[in-house]
Structure formats: C-alpha cells, structure tokens
Amino acid sequence: METQISSQTESLWLLFLTPKLLDLSYRNIALLALLILSAGLSVALLNWAHPGGHAWGKYWRKRGTKSEGNKIPGPRGIPVLGSMNLMTNLAHHKLAAKANELGAKRLMAFSLGETRVVVTSNPDVAKEILKSLFFADRPIKESAYSLMFNRAIGFARYGVYWRTLRKIAATHLLGPRQLTYSEAQRFEIAVQMMSVIKNHPGEFQVRELLKKASLNNMMCSIFGCKYELGKLNAETEELGRLVEEGYDLLGRLNWSDHIPFLSRFDLQKIRCRCAKLVSKMDVFVNWIIAEHRAQALLSSDKSNHDFVDILLSLQGAEKLCDSDMVAVLWEMIFRGTDTVAVLIEWILARMVVHPDVQAKVQEELDSMVGKTKPVTESDIPSLAFLQAVVKEVLRLHPPGPLLSWARLAVTDATVDGYHVPAGTTAMVNMWAITRDPSVWSEPLKFMPERFVVGDFQIMGSDLRLAPFGSGKRVCPGKTMGFATVCFWVASLLHEFEWMKPEADVDLSELLRLSCEMKQPLTVKVRPRRIIY
Numbered sequence: 465m466e467t468q469i470s471s472q473t474e475s476l477w478l479l480f481l482t483p484k485l486l487d488l489s490y491r492n493i494a495l496l497a498l499l500i501l502s503a504g505l506s507v508a509l510l511n512w513a514h515p516g517g518h519a520w521g522k523y524w525r526k527r528g529t530k531s532e533g534n535k536i537p538g539p540r541g542i543p544v545l546g547s548m549n550l551m552t553n554l555a556h557h558k559l560a561a562k563a564n565e566l567g568a569k570r571l572m573a574f575s576l577g578e579t580r581v582v583v584t585s586n587p588d589v590a591k592e593i594l595k596s597l598f599f600a601d602r603p604i605k606e607s608a609y610s611l612m613f614n615r616a617i618g619f620a621r622y623g624v625y626w627r628t629l630r631k632i633a634a635t636h637l638l639g640p641r642q643l644t645y646s647e648a649q650r651f652e653i654a655v656q657m658m659s660v661i662k663n664h665p666g667e668f669q670v671r672e673l674l675k676k677a678s679l680n681n682m683m684c685s686i687f688g689c690k691y692e693l694g695k696l697n698a699e700t701e702e703l704g705r706l707v708e709e710g711y712d713l714l715g716r717l718n719w720s721d722h723i724p725f726l727s728r729f730d731l732q733k734i735r736c737r738c739a740k741l742v743s744k745m746d747v748f749v750n751w752i753i754a755e756h757r758a759q760a761l762l763s764s765d766k767s768n769h770d771f772v773d774i775l776l777s778l779q780g781a782e783k784l785c786d787s788d789m790v791a792v793l794w795e796m797i798f799r800g801t802d803t804v805a806v807l808i809e810w811i812l813a814r815m816v817v818h819p820d821v822q823a824k825v826q827e828e829l830d831s832m833v834g835k836t837k838p839v840t841e842s843d844i845p846s847l848a849f850l851q852a853v854v855k856e857v858l859r860l861h862p863p864g865p866l867l868s869w870a871r872l873a874v875t876d877a878t879v880d881g882y883h884v885p886a887g888t889t890a891m892v893n894m895w896a897i898t899r900d901p902s903v904w905s906e907p908l909k910f911m912p913e914r915f916v917v918g919d920f921q922i923m924g925s926d927l928r929l930a931p932f933g934s935g936k937r938v939c940p941g942k943t944m945g946f947a948t949v950c951f952w953v954a955s956l957l958h959e960f961e962w963m964k965p966e967a968d969v970d971l972s973e974l975l976r977l978s979c980e981m982k983q984p985l986t987v988k989v990r991p992r993r994i995i996y
C-alpha cells in the first residue's frame with residue numbers, strides 16, 4: 465500500500481515538473497531541489513517508521529507487504545543512520561539492554577545505515593541461526609577485503625574454497641596430530657614465561673608477556689620461527705605491532721560498511737591504514753615463503769614441520785597461490801594470538817580477585833601433579849576444577865561476546881517464526897545469554913563449581929555457553945585454543961601464587977575484536993613450587 469502511494473506521488477511530481485523543467489529559472493531550480501529534498505525526507509521517514517528502522521523499512525516498503533503482524537521488534541534508531549550508537553563501545557551491553565527494554569531477547573531487528581541486522585540473546589534462537597546453512601556466510605567488512613581476508617577461512621564465502629581451507633587447517637595445523645606435535649613447543653614457552661615472571665620484582669603487568677608468548681607460539685606453529693621470550697627482538701616487536709594494527713582495524717565499526725556513499729571518503733582512514741598494513745604483511749610473509757622454498761630445495765628431508773611447509777607441499781585442487789597463502793597464514797596469526805592472551809589475562813584477574821578459588825586450583829595441582837613436578841599437558845584431563853575455572857571465565861568474559869564475526873543470511877530464512885531476508889546480518893549476543901538469570905542460576909557470581917558436576921560441553925553443542933561459536937563456522941582453533949589456555953594457566957598457577965596489587969583489580973571491559981580488560985592486569989607473584 466505504502467509503495468503504491470509513494471509511486472503514485474512520484475508520477476504526479478513528474479507530470480507537474482516536466483513542463484516546468486523546460487523553463488529553468490533559479491526559482492524553478494530551487495523549487496525542484498526543495499521537492500527532491502522533501503521527497504527524500506518523506507521516504508526516509510517512511511523507512512524509519514518501521515520496527516528495526518531505516519534498512520528494515522526500506523526492505524518492507526520495496527517488498528510491498530501489507531502484513532504488519534510478523535515484523536521483528538527492534539529500535540528505529542535515527543533516520544538513515546539507524547542504530548549505529550548500539551554498536552559503539554560496549555556493544556554487547558547496549559544490545560542486551562535494548563533487547564530487554566523492547567522485550568526482544570529472542571530476536572531483535574535494527575539497522576546500521578543500509579545494513580539490516582538481527583541479534584538474539586536466546587540460546588534456542590542462537591542455535592537456529594548458527595547451525596543453519598542459511599547463515600553459513602559472513603558479511604565482509606571493507607577492512608577484511610583490504611587485508612585480503614576474504615581469501616582466508618574467516619571471511620571466505622561458504623563453498624568449495626572455504627571447505628578446502630578448513631580441511632587443510634584441520635588436518636595440518638589444528639587437528640589432534642598437530643596438537644600433540646606442538647606440545648613440546650607450548651611447554652618450552654611456558655618455561656620461558658615462568659623465568660621472565662620470576663625475574664620481575666614487585667608489581668608488574670602480565671598482558672605484554674601473554675601476548676608475546678601467544679604470538680611466539682603461533683609464529684612457531686605457522687612459520688616455524690622460534691623466538692625467545694624475555695629477549696628483545698626487533699622482528700617480534702614489529703610483528704606484534706602488525707598484529708595489533710590488524711586486530712584494531714578488523715575490530716572497528718567502519719561507517720563505510722553501512723553507509724555506501726561515505727565509502728569514497730575513507731573518513732576513519734581505515735582503507736588507508738589497511739593498505740599500509742597489507743604491504744608490510746606481504747613483505748614479511750613473502751620473505752618467509754621464499755625462505756621455506758629455498759630450504760625445501762636444499763634439504764633432502766621431506767618431512768613437513770610448520771604450516772608454511774604444508775601449504776607449499778599441497779598439490780592439485782588444494783594448491784594455493786602465494787597471495788591466498790599470505791591471507792590464510794596471517795589470519796591464523798591474528799585469530800590465534802589475541803584470543804588466547806585475552807582469555808588468560810581474564811583468568812588470572814579472576815584468580816587474584818578470588819584467592820579462595822585460586823587456592824582450590826593449587827590444591828588440585830598439588831594432589832594430581834605434585835609439588836615437585838612441573839605440569840604437563842597429559843595432566844590436564846585430571847584437573848577437573850582447573851577446567852571448570854576456565855569454563856566459568858569463558859562464561860563471564862567470553863573473548864567474543866558477540867562471537868567476534870557475524871553471520872550473513874545467504875537466502876531468505878525463517879528464524880523463530882520471523883521472516884529474515886537474504887543479505888541480513890545475524891549476530892548472537894553470547895555475553896547476554898551467559899548472564900541471563902533464566903538460563904544460569906546466579907549468573908553474575910563467579911562459581912566454577914557449577915561446571916564440576918556433569919560434563920558441560922562448551923565446543924558448540926550447547927548454546928547456553930558456546931564461546932567458540934557453533935555450526936559449520938564454529939572456531940576451527942577451539943581445541944588448540946582451549947588446550948593452550950588450560951596448560952599455560954595450570955603452569956602459571958602451579959608455579960606462583962598470584963596476588964592483588966596495591967590498587968584494586970578493575971574488571972571493566974574494552975571491546976575490540978575480542979573483549980579485553982580495559983585496564984591491563986597488574987599483579988604480584990610469590991613462587992610456590994618446590995624445585996630440587
């Protein structure tokens with residue numbers, strides 16, 4: 465009905481304007497401009513009046529549907545711009561509050577400029593979205609394109625190329641065989657971390673050390689580069705900066721992604737920064753690839769060691785060109801580095817804030833591992849309370865509260881009985897689910913005990929807590945990520961007692977690509993293990 469009215473109005477204007485245009489005076493031009501402006505304004509207001517605001521209104525107007533009954537509830541936001549404000553700063557908090565206010569926890573619609581978005585704060589609806597093949601794609605941000613990440617796993621279109629990449633990563637980098645193979649390297653890095661910490665007098669911040677340890681771990685698995693923690697190294701410093709920059713760019717809300725006419729201006733300088741970063745990434749990775757090729761020619765030993773060797777050895781349908789290899793390798797570094805470091809920092813913060821829980825983990829370590837032995841990865845399955853602590857921190861501080869990267873509806877779909885058109889971005893507010901009193905009892909309390917009984921699966925089958933996502937696009941590094949975190953945390957707690965600094969620990973959050981502590985954690989430690 466609305467569409468009919470507006471198209472009739474448009475025809476009337478044309479009839480009225482045609483003779484006038486023949487006589488173009490200043491007065492007529494001004495009149496014409498005024499008419500165009502008021503037509504634009506009326507359309508913008510008509511779009512805005514729909515639940516979910518501008519982008520949803522535009523869709524429904526074009527579709528010309530009469531039914532008002534089955535629209536997804538949601539905020540209108542500002543005409544044309546939509547609800548950009550919801551996605552700034554702590555977006556997961558704002559989205560949860562808005563969904564509560566509108567009674568739209570199961571599904572809420574909103575607009576980001578021209579982008580239609582739905583978000584759920586409900587585990588059943590989250591399962592419907594994440595497990596559905598209709599949502600197996602991701603919306604590609606300009607920054608992801610500019611960094612060539614549309615050729616890497618996280619942003620590749622769902623299809624043959626993406627499946628090939630996942631298979632390669634699962635078989636050669638993140639699978640059980642590689643996990644066992646890289647155990648020694650994680651142990652070595654844990655020993656280095658301990659020795660750096662031992663030499664810290666008084667209070668210190670752990671963040672930089674954790675980030676470096678995690679980066680060194682990924683650099684070793686992926687590029688075969690070994691760096692020593694605690695020793696200044698210009699190469700790792702530079703790499704750390706590149707990862708930090710990529711992380712920042714991918715995590716930013718880019719207005720150009722949602723308001724197309726802004727994209728030519730690059731107002732936030734994201735395109736410009738991406739171009740600089742990509743040229744540096746290219747130089748570094750191409751140098752590594754060239755070195756590996758040269759090494760392969762010289763060496764008669766054909767056993768593959770790191771991920772670059774594996775990628776270079778692929779043949780036939782699996783063979784990747786150099787630029788695709790650069791994208792895949794970098795993505796692994798970006799994804800694998802910060803998530804692990806961010807989570808360990810949250811765990812240590814919780815241990816410092818809850819010394820009783822820390823003492824319980826240490827009791828378990830002493831009884832299952834023994835005070836004279838260092839922890840090994842084979843001890844982890846017997847450390848039930850330690851694993852419960854990691855799960856409880858993942859519940860209260862999921863590194864991806866909105867699961868980091870959204871999903872995209874590839875075709876029209878039905879979610880929770882509502883029509884969700886193709887091209888809609890779908891998000892899951894995991895943070896809201898894990899703090900919902902109708903899902904978890906006493907959700908704001910830190911109670912690892914809740915995970916001791918039963919065997920709660922956090923790898924994507926139970927959407928009450930799925931910090932690694934779920935479905936086809938579930939995190940392929942989940943087993944490696946969880947194993948690394950459990951082992952390093954066990955080692956750090958076995959070796960030291962972690963204590964509060966003079967000032968209190970601030971548990972406020974900062975949402976970037978992952979959700980990290982706003983203020984880096986400052987701690988004091990006391991050695992606790994008996995070393996003969």
Ligand code: HEM
Binds near residue numbers: 617630796868942946
């Ligand atoms: C604590 C550690 C980690 C957490 C919490 C985490 C979390 C996530 C989440 C929430 C997603 C989105 C899943 C979805 O859409 O359903 C994801 C995707 C992804 N993660 Fe992780 N991750 C972690 C570690 C890692 C590691 C160690 C790697 C690799 C070295 C990795 C590589 C990836 C990749 C490549 C994707 C994209 C998958 C795809 O689109 O097919 N992650 N991760």
